[in-house]
Each structure stands twice: as structure tokens, then as C-alpha cells.
Amino acid sequence: MRGKLVAVIGDENTCTGFLLAGVGETNKGKSNFFVVDAETPKSAIEESFVKFMEDENVAVVVINQIVLLTRSDISWTPTDRQTSSCSVEIPSKDKPYDPTNDSILQRAMKMFSADELR
Numbered sequence: 001m002r003g004k005l006v007a008v009i010g011d012e013n014t015c016t017g018f019l020l021a022g023v024g025e026t027n028k029g030k031s032n033f034f035v036v037d038a039e040t041p042k043s044a045i046e047e048s049f050v051k052f053m054e055d056e057n058v059a060v061v062v063i064n065q066i067v068l069l070t071r072s073d074i075s076w077t078p079t080d081r082q083t084s085s086c087s088v089e090i091p092s093k094d095k096p097y098d099p100t101n102d103s104i105l106q107r108a109m110k111m112f113s114a115d116e117l118r
Contacts, residue, residue, distance in 0.1 A: 004034045011036060012035050060087070089104070
């Protein structure tokens with residue numbers, strides 16, 4: 001996985017934090033981050049998500065949980081030639097983490113019985 005990028009879709013604070021941490025990459029007019037605000041159309045978010053997931057240089061797409069909820073109906077199917085990209089949702093500064101909307105946590109909870117979770 002050497003040389004793979006982390007892409008970020010999120011609010012300005014999230015993207016800025018990741019860029020300051022050194023995650024940012026701009027090459028030939030393409031960047032690995034997309035800033036979302038209240039004015040950003042859903043279609044632009046979907047287009048950005050699909051673009052990152054299909055980019056062979058991107059290994060992980062980090063997306064704010066609140067943004068993920070706005071694009072939850074994206075139908076995206078990986079092609080045979082694709083590497084294994086994954087998406088990870090994180091909380092944003094303005095919206096607290098909501099475990100009931102965390103798809104990864106929900107899948108993990110299904111693996112355990114109620115007794116094991118106590």
C-alpha cells in the first residue's frame with residue numbers, strides 16, 4: 001500500500017486539519033480533498049466520493065459523518081480493476097458523533113450477542 005493517498009470529504013475545519021497534518025496532495029489539477037458546506041450540492045458530494053473511491057491512488061476516503069448522511073443513497077459498485085479502497089466516517093466539530101448512524105459500528109455490533117456487549 002506504499003504511496004497510496006488518504007482522501008478527505010468534509011467541512012472546512014476537517015479538511016484543514018488533515019491538510020495541516022500533511023495529507024493534502026494536488027497533482028495535475030486533481031486534489032485529494034473536497035470541502036463541503038451548506039451550499040454544496042448533493043450531486044457534487046456524490047461525484048467527489050465516487051471519484052475518490054475509483055482513484056487507484058486513493059486507499060482510504062475519510063468523510064464527515066454528517067456529510068455521509070446526506071449522501072447515503074449513493075449507489076457505487078467497485079469495478080474488477082479497482083484496488084481495495086474503503087471509506088471511514090468521522091465526527092465533525094459542529095455535529096457530535098452519533099453511533100446510531102455509524103454504519104461500521106452497526107455492522108460490528110451485529111457480530112456480537114447482547115451478552116457480549118455488556
